[in-house]
Amino acid sequence: MNTIVEMTGIEKRFPGVHALKNVQFDLREGEVHALMGENGAGKSTLMKILSGIYKRDGGALRINGDPADPNSPREAQDLGIGIIHQELSLMNDLTAAQNIFIGREPRRSFGRLDEAALNQGAADIFATMNLNLDPRAIVGSLTIAKQQMIEIAKALSYRSKVLVMDEPTAALNEAEIAELFVIIRQLKAEGVGIIYISHKMDELKRIADRVTIMRDGEYVGTFEAADTPISTVISLMVGREVTEKPLHVPDTSGAEVALEVTGLTRGRDIQDVSFSVKKGEILGFAGLMGAGRTEVARAIFGADPRDSGEIRVHGHLCHIKTPSDAVAAGIGYLSEDRKHFGVAVGMDVRANIAMASLRRFTSRIGVLQERMMREVSVKYINRLGIRTPSDQQEVRLLSGGNQQKVVIAKWLLRDCDILFFDEPTRGIDVGAKSEIYKLLEDLAQQGRAIIVISSELPEVMRLSHRIAVMCEGRLTGILPGGATTTQEEIMQLATQRHAVMAPTGAVQ
Amino acid sequence: MTAETQEKPKSYLAQLIDTGAHQRLLAFASLIILLVGFSIVSPNFMQTSNMIAILQATSVNGVLAIAATLVIITGGIDLSVGTLMTFTSVTAGVVLTKAGMPLPLGVISAVAMGAFCGLCSGFFVAKMKIPPFIATLGMMLILKGLSLVVSGTRPIYFSDTPGFDQISRGSLIGEIIPSVPIPNGVLILFIVAIVASYILGRTVLGRYCFALGSNEEAVRLSGVNTDRWKMAIYALAGAICGIAGILIASRLNSAQPALGLGYELEAIAAVVIGGTSLSGGRGTILGTLIGALIMAVLTNGLRVLSVAQEWQTVVTGAIIILAVYADMARRRKT
Numbered sequence: 001m002n003t004i005v006e007m008t009g010i011e012k013r014f015p016g017v018h019a020l021k022n023v024q025f026d027l028r029e030g031e032v033h034a035l036m037g038e039n040g041a042g043k044s045t046l047m048k049i050l051s052g053i054y055k056r057d058g059g060a061l062r063i064n065g066d067p068a069d070p071n072s073p074r075e076a077q078d079l080g081i082g083i084i085h086q087e088l089s090l091m092n093d094l095t096a097a098q099n100i101f102i103g104r105e106p107r108r109s110f111g112r113l114d115e116a117a118l119n120q121g122a123a124d125i126f127a128t129m130n131l132n133l134d135p136r137a138i139v140g141s142l143t144i145a146k147q148q149m150i151e152i153a154k155a156l157s158y159r160s161k162v163l164v165m166d167e168p169t170a171a172l173n174e175a176e177i178a179e180l181f182v183i184i185r186q187l188k189a190e191g192v193g194i195i196y197i198s199h200k201m202d203e204l205k206r207i208a209d210r211v212t213i214m215r216d217g218e219y220v221g222t223f224e225a226a227d228t229p230i231s232t233v234i235s236l237m238v239g240r241e242v243t244e245k246p247l248h249v250p251d252t253s254g255a256e257v258a259l260e261v262t263g264l265t266r267g268r269d270i271q272d273v274s275f276s277v278k279k280g281e282i283l284g285f286a287g288l289m290g291a292g293r294t295e296v297a298r299a300i301f302g303a304d305p306r307d308s309g310e311i312r313v314h315g316h317l318c319h320i321k322t323p324s325d326a327v328a329a330g331i332g333y334l335s336e337d338r339k340h341f342g343v344a345v346g347m348d349v350r351a352n353i354a355m356a357s358l359r360r361f362t363s364r365i366g367v368l369q370e371r372m373m374r375e376v377s378v379k380y381i382n383r384l385g386i387r388t389p390s391d392q393q394e395v396r397l398l399s400g401g402n403q404q405k406v407v408i409a410k411w412l413l414r415d416c417d418i419l420f421f422d423e424p425t426r427g428i429d430v431g432a433k434s435e436i437y438k439l440l441e442d443l444a445q446q447g448r449a450i451i452v453i454s455s456e457l458p459e460v461m462r463l464s465h466r467i468a469v470m471c472e473g474r475l476t477g478i479l480p481g482g483a484t485t486t487q488e489e490i491m492q493l494a495t496q497r498h499a500v501m502a503p504t505g506a507v508q
Numbered sequence: 509m510t511a512e513t514q515e516k517p518k519s520y521l522a523q524l525i526d527t528g529a530h531q532r533l534l535a536f537a538s539l540i541i542l543l544v545g546f547s548i549v550s551p552n553f554m555q556t557s558n559m560i561a562i563l564q565a566t567s568v569n570g571v572l573a574i575a576a577t578l579v580i581i582t583g584g585i586d587l588s589v590g591t592l593m594t595f596t597s598v599t600a601g602v603v604l605t606k607a608g609m610p611l612p613l614g615v616i617s618a619v620a621m622g623a624f625c626g627l628c629s630g631f632f633v634a635k636m637k638i639p640p641f642i643a644t645l646g647m648m649l650i651l652k653g654l655s656l657v658v659s660g661t662r663p664i665y666f667s668d669t670p671g672f673d674q675i676s677r678g679s680l681i682g683e684i685i686p687s688v689p690i691p692n693g694v695l696i697l698f699i700v701a702i703v704a705s706y707i708l709g710r711t712v713l714g715r716y717c718f719a720l721g722s723n724e725e726a727v728r729l730s731g732v733n734t735d736r737w738k739m740a741i742y743a744l745a746g747a748i749c750g751i752a753g754i755l756i757a758s759r760l761n762s763a764q765p766a767l768g769l770g771y772e773l774e775a776i777a778a779v780v781i782g783g784t785s786l787s788g789g790r791g792t793i794l795g796t797l798i799g800a801l802i803m804a805v806l807t808n809g810l811r812v813l814s815v816a817q818e819w820q821t822v823v824t825g826a827i828i829i830l831a832v833y834a835d836m837a838r839r840r841k842t
Contacts (some may be wrong), residue, residue: 089723089725090723090726091722091728092722102730102732105715111713113711113712
């Protein structure tokens with residue numbers, strides 16, 4: 001097989017950071033080459049150099065054997081390199097076809113657009129992808145999976161021979177991932193080389209031919225994906241052995257019920273959902289994207305209205321209408337979208353931790369007591385192991401895992417003993433993940449009731465004492481946690497459509 | 509494929525709502541209600557002369573609002589449209605009366621000056637990365653000052669330029685069909701609107717207007733020279749302000765250097781009432797036109813009812829808040 005891309009001795013420095021140190025990478029025709037590493041390992045920087053967004057400080061880049069030096073995304077595209085960014089770069093107000101041909105619209109005289117040719121061109125690309133999509137659909141109204149397909153179509157429209165995919169499955173559900181993989185295999189067969197960046201270990205085995213591992217801006221090694229165990233990949237990524245100890249399910253039969261929800265209903269999104277969580281228990285919520293798990297959490301938290309349903313906290317009926325009612329009752333909700341709803345990224349760690357409890361740090365005439373806030377935030381920084389140079393560091397400068405810990409500190413300070421974690425490790429790398437898991441387990445051990453919503457099955461199974469599974473707004477079953485429950489059992493409940501009504505599995 | 513990945517086919521109506529046409533329908537309905545309401549309470553309101561007065565009053569603000577719409581769709585804002593209008597009318601005044609150039613040159617100089625000033629704003633925003641609000645606020649003050657400097661703080665009268673007042677006040681349509689003496693100013697407004705609509709909907713420049721407002725970084729990463737296009741859009745908006753400058757100078761038959769401040773807010777109000785999103789990416793010229801008409805009808809109708817000027821302003825402010833509230837309420841629902 002021909003080598004399309006060859007990068008050797010790549011160097012890149014940013015002010016104060018040596019981002020890439022003598023990194024090498026190569027890509028062959030028709031292969032899927034996974035690029036693995038923790039956040040900050042330098043994967044994205046390397047790909048930005050390949051695609052002309054950053055300029056390298058040293059090293060050589062060859063495309064099809066010829067030295068190349070793309071200085072802009074446009075020049076990289078001309079060299080046949082397409083990149084699909086982690087955060088989709090689409091224009092939501094434009095149509096699918098308009099997005100695909102942005103910058104090279106078929107034109108007529110005087111800068112007039114040839115809209116018919118534009119739509120036809122998009123339709124042709126969709127046809128080669130076996131994708132059933134209207135070129136005139138407004139992108140913002142499509143699912144994330146469809147938007148992803150449009151990104152791929154856009155990259156293909158440049159006749160790309162190299163396709164960089166940066167965490168393409170981060171926001172896709174299982175069925176959508178399967179669709180994506182069909183297209184990836186098809187591209188492979190046509191000789192396109194694919195560089196695949198992902199944090200999901202299981203995908204490595206499913207789709208990758210080779211894997212290159214990076215750590216701290218350095219090249220660690222390249223291996224055949226088929227005969228390299230996942231545990232080896234992980235330990236090479238983090239530079240140490242990460243041992244997964246088996247889940248210990250504590251006996252909570254005697255514990256008090258902390259939260260009891262009965263008959264929670266809202267339209268088609270939530271249909272008659274009932275469950276309870278005991279003190280010291282971790283209840284996992286599994287299901288496909290759109291199954292209604294986040295909706296349930298938001299309805300309980302008072303962020304969205306509900307049609308009916310009772311919420312009891314420690315046995316008392318609570319009338320929760322707004323998030324502030326929920327917080328008063330001791331319920332905290334950690335959103336899946338940290339940047340939008342979790343932290344104020346431009347403010348420092350101290351301000352973020354104190355955010356929900358400001359009244360406690362206010363003197364009688366309404367002046368904030370910075371000294372008290374500092375003491376408390378330093379206490380939580382130590383207790384949760386938040387890695388930050390000081391409590392006055394801006395939160396945006398912290399890694400994803402540490403940002404998440406700041407959010408957790410905020411809710412702990414607010415005395416919430418029922419905590420909803422919505423995708424607690426999204427965008428967090430492998431090493432920091434296990435720290436978050438440990439933290440959740442500690443919180444449960446201290447007697448808090450923890451509800452974890454996660455789209456990653458291994459995560460749910462790794463953490464949950466019991467697993468609630470949802471499908472299309474209904475709770476289709478609650479399974480016991482631990483080794484007795486298999487992924488297959490969960491997936492069966494998660495895909496149990498409306499026709500089969502009787503819930504299977506052990507409803508406790 | 510499971511149900512989760514399937515798109516529900518949307519009804520035509522739902523699609524209309526998605527594209528913001530809902531707000532336009534709402535604005536259009538409000539306009540009709542206002543017209544019907546005023547004509548019921550005041551018999552003088554619906555007279556042809558009054559209707560023409562309303563249209564004439566819309567022309568300047570309408571043209572400025574069209575300029576503002578282009579910039580707002582890119583996700584920016586242009587606070588300098590009002591004083592730029594003044595500066596271009598002063599420019600025309602200098603060229604026509606002081607230099608004694610022929611009339612077409614005066615018009616061309618105003619439009620060219622508008623385009624140049626718009627290009628400067630665009631340069632500040634695109635190349636110097638100054639937030640549009642600040643860049644055009646600075647430009648607004650610069651142009652206000654320059655208008656006074658160039659004119660010597662005195663109005664420039666066009667009495668020696670025959671035909672100049674006819675640009676806005678004459679009526680080509682009235683000469684052909686005497687029963688509908690629609691002034692040229694209004695005709696020019698509609699021509700500007702049609703051309704701007706065409707540019708937005710059918711040309712590359714218009715496409716990048718929406719694309720920039722929707723996701724500028726994505727456009728840049730697609731290999732588009734975003735800075736250049738953004739400057740082009742500001743320049744186009746400036747040129748349209750130049751047309752407004754000619755319109756107002758012709759209507760007053762003079763260039764009034766102290767005029768202009770406050771016009772930018774009325775223009776932005778018309779844009780907002782017309783359903784263009786201040787966060788960019790969405791908007792239409794038709795909506796802006798309706799927004800400008802609503803404001804003119806309101807002012808005129810309240811005057812016909814002898815409501816004091818001060819209260820007219822209060823009502824206009826309330827309408828802006830209501831219009832944006834209606835838009836927000838709709839978006840929360842979907």
